[in-house]
Amino acid sequence: MRRLAAQDSVGAASLRLSAGQACRPWNGMPVSIRICTCVLIVIAAFVIAPGLFAPGALEQDALLGAVPPGTAGHPLGTDSLGRDVLKLLIAGSRSAMVGPCVIAVGSIVIGILLGGIAGWYGGAADWIISRYADITLSMPTLLLAIVAAGIIGGGYWVSVLVMVILYSPFDIRIVRSAVIAQKGKPYIESALILRLSTLRILARHIFPNIALVIFVNLFLNIAYGLVSMSSLSYLGLGVAPGDADWGRQLSDGRSILFDNPASALCAGAFIVVTAVCVNAVGNWLTERNALG
Amino acid sequence: MNDSLRYILRRVAEFVVSMAALAFVIFSLLYIAPGDPARSLVGTKHVTPELLAQIRAKYGLDDPFFVQFGNWISGALHGDFGESIRAGQPVLDYIAPHAAVTFQLVLLSLVLSVVFGVFFGIVSAKGRGKLRDSAINTVALVGTSAPSFAVGLFFLYVFALKCGWFPIYGIGDGGALDQLWHLALPAIALTFAVSALLVKITRSAMLLETEKDYSVFLRARAIAPLRITMAQLKNASAPVLTSTGLVLANLFGGTVLVESVFSIPGLGNLLASSVTFHDVPVVQFIALMLAFIVCFASAVVDIAVYLIDPTSRQRRRLYREVEATG
Numbered sequence: 001m002r003r004l005a006a007q008d009s010v011g012a013a014s015l016r017l018s019a020g021q022a023c024r025p026w027n028g029m030p031v032s033i034r035i036c037t038c039v040l041i042v043i044a045a046f047v048i049a050p051g052l053f054a055p056g057a058l059e060q061d062a063l064l065g066a067v068p069p070g071t072a073g074h075p076l077g078t079d080s081l082g083r084d085v086l087k088l089l090i091a092g093s094r095s096a097m098v099g100p101c102v103i104a105v106g107s108i109v110i111g112i113l114l115g116g117i118a119g120w121y122g123g124a125a126d127w128i129i130s131r132y133a134d135i136t137l138s139m140p141t142l143l144l145a146i147v148a149a150g151i152i153g154g155g156y157w158v159s160v161l162v163m164v165i166l167y168s169p170f171d172i173r174i175v176r177s178a179v180i181a182q183k184g185k186p187y188i189e190s191a192l193i194l195r196l197s198t199l200r201i202l203a204r205h206i207f208p209n210i211a212l213v214i215f216v217n218l219f220l221n222i223a224y225g226l227v228s229m230s231s232l233s234y235l236g237l238g239v240a241p242g243d244a245d246w247g248r249q250l251s252d253g254r255s256i257l258f259d260n261p262a263s264a265l266c267a268g269a270f271i272v273v274t275a276v277c278v279n280a281v282g283n284w285l286t287e288r289n290a291l292g
Numbered sequence: 293m294n295d296s297l298r299y300i301l302r303r304v305a306e307f308v309v310s311m312a313a314l315a316f317v318i319f320s321l322l323y324i325a326p327g328d329p330a331r332s333l334v335g336t337k338h339v340t341p342e343l344l345a346q347i348r349a350k351y352g353l354d355d356p357f358f359v360q361f362g363n364w365i366s367g368a369l370h371g372d373f374g375e376s377i378r379a380g381q382p383v384l385d386y387i388a389p390h391a392a393v394t395f396q397l398v399l400l401s402l403v404l405s406v407v408f409g410v411f412f413g414i415v416s417a418k419g420r421g422k423l424r425d426s427a428i429n430t431v432a433l434v435g436t437s438a439p440s441f442a443v444g445l446f447f448l449y450v451f452a453l454k455c456g457w458f459p460i461y462g463i464g465d466g467g468a469l470d471q472l473w474h475l476a477l478p479a480i481a482l483t484f485a486v487s488a489l490l491v492k493i494t495r496s497a498m499l500l501e502t503e504k505d506y507s508v509f510l511r512a513r514a515i516a517p518l519r520i521t522m523a524q525l526k527n528a529s530a531p532v533l534t535s536t537g538l539v540l541a542n543l544f545g546g547t548v549l550v551e552s553v554f555s556i557p558g559l560g561n562l563l564a565s566s567v568t569f570h571d572v573p574v575v576q577f578i579a580l581m582l583a584f585i586v587c588f589a590s591a592v593v594d595i596a597v598y599l600i601d602p603t604s605r606q607r608r609r610l611y612r613e614v615e616a617t618g
Contacts, residue, residue: 131309135306135309135310135313139310139314139317139583139587140541140544140545140582140583140586141545142545142546142548143544143545143548143579143582143583144317144318144579144583146548146563146564146567147318147321147322147563147567147575147579148321150564150567150568150575151321151322151325151567151572151575152324152325153325223437227437227438227439230439230442231439231441231549234439234441234549234552235548235549235552235564237567250441250442250445251441251552254445254553257448257449257453261449261453264449265445265446265449268441268442268445268446269442271438271439271442272434272437272438272439272442272443275437275438275439276433276434276437276438278437279433279436279437280433283433
């Protein structure tokens with residue numbers, strides 16, 4: 001992009017080209033992936049501006065109580081506190097999605113740092129980092145997260161931090177093997193001969209070549225993070241009672257399954273549909289770029 | 293032989309280090325937990341400072357961190373895991389009935405997962421590119437994405453509440469068959485979430501075998517398709533076996549949530565409530581035991597696969613990556 005823009009005489013042409021490039025993935029998508037992308041865009045809109053789509057989601061109406069779907073003014077009914085289920089779902093997307101995104105980004109940052117060091121330097125650093133990743137990978141993630149989040153308390157961000165630590169070993173492995181795969185290539189040899197600094201080689205030469213692997217992995221981690229975080233909030237860990245969150249709503253809605261099944265079922269559906277969409281798009285990206 | 297021995301020793305060492313690291317992590321997590329353990333030991337009763345000091349001395353709460361850790365480990369190695377704060381009885385006695393329920397549930401789901409996962413994996417590989425292949429893949433995608441508690445809740449609503457085919461909660465009180473009946477729906481929910489992984493791995497392993505020369509020759513010699521499939525399955529079994537360790541880990545992770553959905557008095561529910569109650573010895577024991585089972589199973593499976601098929605190392609690494617990338 002930058003290189004194209006630098007040739008200012010063809011500025012207009014390069015702009016057109018980049019617009020075409022932006023459309024290209026969309027045109028190449030199968031219908032199912034297009035639908036998934038649209039769903040994710042809608043969820044992203046809910047995350048960015050929940051107040052716009054669902055103003056007053058936490059307003060209670062204790063007199064009303066739990067009413068079934070189809071009640072006037074409440075298309076999906078209300079929960080036991082008389083809160084509108086549809087609005088709660090929309091408001092809950094922020095709590096459900098921000099954590100997983102932070103988990104995915106945080107763990108990939110650790111992955112890039114440690115995996116890059118292990119892959120580039122090899123030797124003792126590689127050995128230590130790889131053993132660390134082996135051991136952490138063999139640990140039951142959800143179990144440790146439940147114990148850590150439950151015992152330390154500390155709420156949402158502590159759970160996110162625990163997840164970042166437990167998710168990172170896999171990213172370390174991926175980045176490490178991607179760096180090793182690039183290391184032997186001629187362009188790195190020539191960069192070494194030019195005596196470019198290590199940091200420069202890693203950041204400007206290797207990173208752009210492994211960025212796609214990293215991005216796809218980041219994307220798939222969001223789906224895992226969503227499942228893990230909603231599992232924690234389902235158990236009542238990580239989110240305060242009364243907060244809008246899909247996992248929390250599912251566990252609260254379980255007790256009013258007779259009065260308004262929509263509360264729990266729709267929360268579950270939101271989690272499942274979002275996770276399926278993220279996974280489907282991630283798998284498609286993997287296959288299309290033959291990263292498997 | 294020398295090579296195998298070295299591999300086994302390395303794998304055992306890895307297991308021991310993992311367990312030591314896990315024990316350390318679990319212990320230190322509970323050590324740094326906020327709140328005075330002596331206070332939670334006496335509960336809400338009013339106590340004098342002298343009594344508190346007595347309790348601290350009895351449980352060694354004033355000892356340095358590593359002394360406490362050493363005491364806990366040496367107790368654990370001798371089968372002494374302390375007393376439950378909530379129940380006041382030895383942890384082992386307190387946990388045994390819960391553990392029995394969870395083991396039944398996990399065993400049931402493990403059998404179902406392997407049977408259905410391998411079966412649908414074969415069907416999908418045999419019908420590659422056909423409608424049934426994409427249908428199975430779509431269901432498997434939902435299975436890998438959906439958290440077990442959401443699946444459990446859907447099943448609970450549809451099959452127990454609406455259709456009335458299954459009991460809604462608990463494990464019943466009418467003997468073994470009744471208990472099996474109560475565990476059926478949770479087990480199916482767990483299976484749905486876990487077997488998707490096996491479907492995927494079986495499918496790709498079977499596809500690899502189908503492309504090999506021997507499969508082509510068998511087909512050319514008009515051997516019955518079922519016999520060909522059995523031969524391929526035998527050769528594809530290493531990655532499937534290897535993933536059983538991961539399946540077991542997922543089952544023990546998922547059971548915590550599914551038990552909570554169906555109100556089953558198993559280890560998962562006990563762990564969740566003990567965490568909220570800060571019943572530290574119970575949490576320590578359950579976490580350590582489940583971690584032990586998961587690590588032990590994966591070590592045993594790795595060694596078994598290595599002994600059966602020493603050339604599997606390369607492939608095993610490949611499948612591990614398939615598993616982890618989903």
